Amino acid sequence: MNDTPQRYGTLSRLLHWGMALLIGWQLLKIFDRINDGEHWVGQTLVPWHVSIGALIMLLVIIRLVWAIKQKDNRPRSEPVALVKAGHGLLYLGMLVMPITGVMYLVGKGYGLKVFGMQLIARGDGVEWMASLGSLHSPIAWLLLLLIAGHVGMALLHHFVKKDDTLKRML
């Protein structure tokens, strides 16, 4: 269960790949820009956006607590400071996306409904929340770039440098 300097443990790997899948799903929201979402992706996967986002919020908290517990056990990659900064930004992105998403909906007065449960009722908007919420989309694009860089580095390690960086997360 625990991580070791040679390999990420079961829970770390489960959280990493489970959340990678969910975040990939969330990024499909960009397809709403094509034909106003009137297509298969927009009609079947994207409508889960708010519920999956709430699930990610819960999972990232668990993942953060777990990462702090495992910080002395984990594999280290060079250059340490740069890798830590990169992974730190990925965590920040995973945390800020659901927060700004909720701000957007509540700020505009749409309320918040998660897996069919109305957690916050529709109401009057809250202007400062709506303005913070408007950062949701630009941050999503930044996160997409960051993820592309992250995946690119993982593939570079595996196929060009041929080291075990990817293997220890598999």
Ligand code: HEM
């Ligand atoms: C990690 C979690 C999340 C990710 C990666 C994510 C990603 C995205 C992306 C890529 C877009 C499309 C942006 C664009 O087309 O420019 C978007 C839009 C949106 N998201 Fe999220 N989202 C997340 C969580 C949430 C949550 C939790 C909520 C609500 C509670 C939410 C509400 C919205 C709304 C309302 C829009 C449409 C905003 C607009 O049209 O400007 N998102 N999100």
Ligand code: HEM
């Ligand atoms: C196909 C997609 C992905 C691949 C191939 C991949 C690959 C990897 C690899 C090989 C590591 C270990 C790096 C090391 O030991 O230095 C890692 C760690 C990490 N990845 Fe990814 N990753 C992917 C998607 C994502 C996504 C979508 C996120 C979040 C937005 C993410 C966040 C992280 C974080 C925060 C770490 C540090 C370890 C941890 O705290 O879990 N990854 N990834």
